[in-house]
Amino acid sequence: MRSWIQTCLTLLLITFSSVIYADNFSTIKQLAKKGDVVAQYVVGIMYQQGKGAEKNKPIALNWYIKSAKQNYILAQYSLIAMYQHGDGIEQNLQQAQYWYAETSKARNLAVLNKQQQSLKQIMSLLQPLAVNNDTNAQYLLASLYANNKQENIANYWFLRGALADDKDAQYYIGVTYGDKTGFFNTMQAIYWLEKAAKQQSLDAQIVLASLYEQDKEIAANYEQAAYWYEQAANQGDKAAQSFIAGMYRDGKGVPVNKQKALTWYEKAAKQGDAFSQYNLGQMYEMGNGVAYDLNKAIYWYQQGAKQGHAASQLKLSALQGNPQ
Numbered sequence: 507m508r509s510w511i512q513t514c515l516t517l518l519l520i521t522f523s524s525v526i527y528a529d530n531f532s533t534i535k536q537l538a539k540k541g542d543v544v545a546q547y548v549v550g551i552m553y554q555q556g557k558g559a560e561k562n563k564p565i566a567l568n569w570y571i572k573s574a575k576q577n578y579i580l581a582q583y584s585l586i587a588m589y590q591h592g593d594g595i596e597q598n599l600q601q602a603q604y605w606y607a608e609t610s611k612a613r614n615l616a617v618l619n620k621q622q623q624s625l626k627q628i629m630s631l632l633q634p635l636a637v638n639n640d641t642n643a644q645y646l647l648a649s650l651y652a653n654n655k656q657e658n659i660a661n662y663w664f665l666r667g668a669l670a671d672d673k674d675a676q677y678y679i680g681v682t683y684g685d686k687t688g689f690f691n692t693m694q695a696i697y698w699l700e701k702a703a704k705q706q707s708l709d710a711q712i713v714l715a716s717l718y719e720q721d722k723e724i725a726a727n728y729e730q731a732a733y734w735y736e737q738a739a740n741q742g743d744k745a746a747q748s749f750i751a752g753m754y755r756d757g758k759g760v761p762v763n764k765q766k767a768l769t770w771y772e773k774a775a776k777q778g779d780a781f782s783q784y785n786l787g788q789m790y791e792m793g794n795g796v797a798y799d800l801n802k803a804i805y806w807y808q809q810g811a812k813q814g815h816a817a818s819q820l821k822l823s824a825l826q827g828n829p830q
Contacts, residue, residue, distance in 0.1 A: 530631045530643075531558045537628070538569065544624040546573035547581045548632075548646055554584070554594075555674055557642040563594020577611050578621060580653050597778075625650065636663060641672040648675070668698060676702035677710040684717065692723040703734060711738040712746055719759075728759030739770060747774035748782045755785075755795070764795020775806060783810035784818045791821075800825070 573581035635643030648663035667675030680698035738746035751770035810818030
């Protein structure tokens with residue numbers, strides 16, 4: 507009888523806690539709708555990372571814009587990154603430059619003091635969720651501490667999330683260990699990045715591949731580098747597609763396979779990767795693993811040249827009979 511009562515009380519407590527914690531997320535969203543600058547930024551993170559909301563980069567962008575227009579510098583930096591890298595949205599370097607210029611307005615002392623009060627309120631809403639092992643809240647709270655230059659507390663919450671198998675927290679911890687200016691430990695970096703990469707963290711897959719390929723602290727492992735670049739390439743990342751294409755072309759970590767090299771270069775080139783456009787041009791010009799086709803070579807050199815790729819411009823000039 508006592509066991510049954512304890513079970514009922516436990517279930518009631520869990521249900522009651524869930525309602526309270528769900529209300530805290532709801533409160534943050536309501537504050538954002540009412541114009542709270544930090545809440546708007548946090549809701550942006552929620553949608554960008556899929557933390558407490560379904561991942562949706564365009565919606566994240568809209569919330570960052572609302573916050574950035576109120577001179578919240580962290581939202582402005584998030585906008586710069588999204589526009590610069592085309593993170594879930596169309597790349598727009600003009601918008602990135604615009605928001606970079608706007609960051610100067612966010613350094614006003616009165617503005618910063620008002621934002622600090624809002625930050626404390628948002629953190630107080632996230633704290634009980636994080637303590638109760640809500641990994642979304644742990645990640646959001648850790649991010650706010652990190653942005654507030656409180657790295658030790660941030661790392662504590664990121665590690666809590668990583669131990670609870672949150673891939674984004676695992677990625678952050680992995681990158682922290684891989685940072686040669688901080689808690690540098692390559693093997694710990696690989697440990698956490700692999701955990702995140704196995705959960706399809708695109709960023710973790712790319713960083714992990716780079717570590718295996720280039721890090722001077724460990725012996726190069728081109729097979730592992732190729733494996734993780736291809737995993738990231740399969741998720742549509744154009745840089746990873748370009749890297750794995752080169753590895754198939756040169757037989758680095760994988761058997762030489764010019765057809766796969768061509769396929770991956772084409773995928774990256776069609777996404778606007780200038781380096782891949784140049785390499786496609788070379789393959790067609792030299793008949794390297796593909797039938798010689800000067801028209802296709804010129805086409806891809808033109809695409810690279812339009813983006814200011816110097817080698818493409820030189821090749822194009824030479825092929826069109828206008829040596830520089």
